Amino acid sequence: MVLLSVVGAGFSAAATGPGPSVSHEPGTGMTISSTGLRQGAIKHVWLIILENKSYDATFTGLNQNTYLWKTLPAQGALLTHYYGTGHSSMDNYLSMVSGQAPSEDVQEDCSTSDTLLNANSAIETTGGSLIRNPDFGQLVSKGGANAPLGSNGCSYPTDVPTLFNQFNSAGLTWKDYDQDLGGAQNYVQDPGAPFVADTVPGRDDAACGGPGTSSNNPTTNPLNLVAPSGDVASYTGAQNVKVNNQDFIDQYVAKHNPVPWFESLTGQVNSGGGNTPPLNEPANGGTNCDGQHVVNLDSPATGLVSDLVHNTVPAFSWITPNNCSDAHDAVCKGDNLSGAFNANGTPNYEAGTGTAFDPETIPPTNFTGGLYASDLFLRYYIPLIEQSKAFRDGGLIDVTFDEGNPPFTYSGNSFNNANAYGPTKSDQPNASAGLAADGAGENLFGRNVNTEPTGPNSTLGTNAQGDQLFPGPGNDSFIDRPPACTSTTPLTPANCVPGIVRGGSGTTPGARVDSGATGSASSNMISDGSILADDTGRGVTGTGIPANAFVGAVTDTGPQFPTVNTGSVTVGSFQLVAQNGNPLDPTGPVSGVTLSAEGAPGFLSAGQTADPLYDALHPTPGGGVTGSVLISPFIRPGTVSGVDYNHYSWLRTMEDVFNVSSGRDHTPLSPGAGSVSGGLDGQGHLGYAAQPGLRPFGPDVFTNPFGGARPPGPVPTFGSTAAANSAFKPVDLTASRPGG
Numbered sequence: 001m002v003l004l005s006v007v008g009a010g011f012s013a014a015a016t017g018p019g020p021s022v023s024h025e026p027g028t029g030m031t032i033s034s035t036g037l038r039q040g041a042i043k044h045v046w047l048i049i050l051e052n053k054s055y056d057a058t059f060t061g062l063n064q065n066t067y068l069w070k071t072l073p074a075q076g077a078l079l080t081h082y083y084g085t086g087h088s089s090m091d092n093y094l095s096m097v098s099g100q101a102p103s104e105d106v107q108e109d110c111s112t113s114d115t116l117l118n119a120n121s122a123i124e125t126t127g128g129s130l131i132r133n134p135d136f137g138q139l140v141s142k143g144g145a146n147a148p149l150g151s152n153g154c155s156y157p158t159d160v161p162t163l164f165n166q167f168n169s170a171g172l173t174w175k176d177y178d179q180d181l182g183g184a185q186n187y188v189q190d191p192g193a194p195f196v197a198d199t200v201p202g203r204d205d206a207a208c209g210g211p212g213t214s215s216n217n218p219t220t221n222p223l224n225l226v227a228p229s230g231d232v233a234s235y236t237g238a239q240n241v242k243v244n245n246q247d248f249i250d251q252y253v254a255k256h257n258p259v260p261w262f263e264s265l266t267g268q269v270n271s272g273g274g275n276t277p278p279l280n281e282p283a284n285g286g287t288n289c290d291g292q293h294v295v296n297l298d299s300p301a302t303g304l305v306s307d308l309v310h311n312t313v314p315a316f317s318w319i320t321p322n323n324c325s326d327a328h329d330a331v332c333k334g335d336n337l338s339g340a341f342n343a344n345g346t347p348n349y350e351a352g353t354g355t356a357f358d359p360e361t362i363p364p365t366n367f368t369g370g371l372y373a374s375d376l377f378l379r380y381y382i383p384l385i386e387q388s389k390a391f392r393d394g395g396l397i398d399v400t401f402d403e404g405n406p407p408f409t410y411s412g413n414s415f416n417n418a419n420a421y422g423p424t425k426s427d428q429p430n431a432s433a434g435l436a437a438d439g440a441g442e443n444l445f446g447r448n449v450n451t452e453p454t455g456p457n458s459t460l461g462t463n464a465q466g467d468q469l470f471p472g473p474g475n476d477s478f479i480d481r482p483p484a485c486t487s488t489t490p491l492t493p494a495n496c497v498p499g500i501v502r503g504g505s506g507t508t509p510g511a512r513v514d515s516g517a518t519g520s521a522s523s524n525m526i527s528d529g530s531i532l533a534d535d536t537g538r539g540v541t542g543t544g545i546p547a548n549a550f551v552g553a554v555t556d557t558g559p560q561f562p563t564v565n566t567g568s569v570t571v572g573s574f575q576l577v578a579q580n581g582n583p584l585d586p587t588g589p590v591s592g593v594t595l596s597a598e599g600a601p602g603f604l605s606a607g608q609t610a611d612p613l614y615d616a617l618h619p620t621p622g623g624g625v626t627g628s629v630l631i632s633p634f635i636r637p638g639t640v641s642g643v644d645y646n647h648y649s650w651l652r653t654m655e656d657v658f659n660v661s662s663g664r665d666h667t668p669l670s671p672g673a674g675s676v677s678g679g680l681d682g683q684g685h686l687g688y689a690a691q692p693g694l695r696p697f698g699p700d701v702f703t704n705p706f707g708g709a710r711p712p713g714p715v716p717t718f719g720s721t722a723a724a725n726s727a728f729k730p731v732d733l734t735a736s737r738p739g740g
Helices: 066-075 090-098 163-170 304-310 370-386 431-437 647-657 722-726
Strands: 003-007 011-014 029-032 044-050 077-079 174-178 239-243 246-250 294-296 316-320 395-401 442-444 447-449 512-514 525-527 539-543 549-557 571-577 591-595 628-631 639-641
Touching: 044 370, 066 370, 066 628, 090 163, 090 647, 163 174, 163 647, 304 316, 304 370, 370 395, 395 647, 442 647
Parallel strands: 044 316, 044 395, 077 639, 174 294, 174 316
Antiparallel strands: 003 011, 003 639, 077 628, 239 246, 395 628, 442 447, 512 591, 525 571, 539 549, 539 591, 549 571
């Protein structure tokens, strides 16, 4: 028996062992032993999923995101060891709702054609259970294990069920709210204009918010999604779109919405042929893709606030912010909601002259993204949820991330880096930190384990020398591997691993020109807006640069607040040093800076410097530690849990608290891998959520299991000043809302 301590909650609980165990409390009804909650206690869940941040980047002050870093954990529970299941993004979203492990096309965000991974017959059924077959219930891609990009497929066939199918079978309501679905509003050009449902026709019109037009279908009409040569506008990033000579900023991305990628939800419906229905449809009528199930977050008729106002909140709400509000983009292409706040820091819920409770009705004051933008999103919407009748009656808010990125500055991940900010100075830009960022973790039979199932499509393996051959669920992100061999006799280059399949960041970086770098002869500090923490150690050449000069300590600080949607939100610089690490002064004004190519230590070619992220030996098994925050009347404010959880644990938790196994669909799925309601194990768990002994969120999280009146806790705060905090007042959700 392992004791799980909950810091700050005055609570400790013993982890339960394998096997079902149900207890009863007088007058409370049946208790879900896995969570410690009464059946039906949680009636409404709002999941808000953010992007690409490590625990250290989010919960240390590195990015100054005070609302998520301090305010929300004080209201609920902070999970300090919550892990993503892979890299880069899309694979995490799909694993959360299906329990399916990564494959290369999905790991690379479907930067290929949108085809099916395989037919229903490719679902692994040998052995009859996860105990006898670790890949039981997983769909084997048509390319097979570790097949290169373009050989796998991105969408799943009808007999791969999702949590939404389980809700349908159990008669539970659900809705997928997507910010900017159908295109962002044109409030920058026309402030206060009425809401427009589809500002960019044809961009996200495939089934359930999928990319392209309604003709896009992975079975009958698979489209090339590679921009700019693809068949559809890029769905992987925000962009400017011109419609009728007006500019619209579309920041919705389909890769962050799990619903369009499962034919169990979309079916195979296409005007050119094919009409296979989805696995099931909502029990309350309509279709999985209609305007009551996949909606624009801010729609005045069907959006989030409308449902809160009219108390038409579904049992489960999936909320996908756009590519700015989810912390993905360092500089936002469009509105980051910064205009939707009053001078004292409180949200303005009647912004502009158009629809109230739509934060895009006022143009932004800046275009800073990252965790600054996600804090604005959370500060705007979470108080509205908390003040709703649905939240007070068995509500649970869950703020989580898809994957963890390293805490040091890497591709715009953080405003500040370890050299610039004290709490993360131990997180240096090297292979060890990169591998830690790719970590995996879950709790099995009461024990934290630093592993997760790889699945049949993205396995791990080594050669006779111990070199890693395949990218694994971590997709070699934030680590550099040997390049693919160009010949076998002799090996070219000398350090390559024969037969390696590339993924993630791949080979070591080549030379890079930082044309904007400048400096003076009087200082060894070089200003460079392109410099990143992992550039430390690279050779430096250029005008004013003496021989044998290298990049020393890197400093990236921020955020800055640009008033245009280009440029940088950080100020970057590095110290010029000699090979021994001592400061080195320029010989004159600095310009035309070039950083050397990097190579594998011990196998350097002329002009290369050692790559600090290079590692050939260690696996990248997961998606890294992200952390997660949950708020509910069933959680005592200030709870902290160090239990290892991941997206499979999250899925199992949702299945348990909503008791999906009681649904009506227990008919075996072809070719025999469980059923919708019963899952793989007969207890309602899909995919790797059905791992024997997998722990869902338990009494370490739900520390007030009998609910009732929410325990006293901090009042939500919206600013860094006492004036801003004292200015908060409860909001009348019905004010100025159509039909309110």
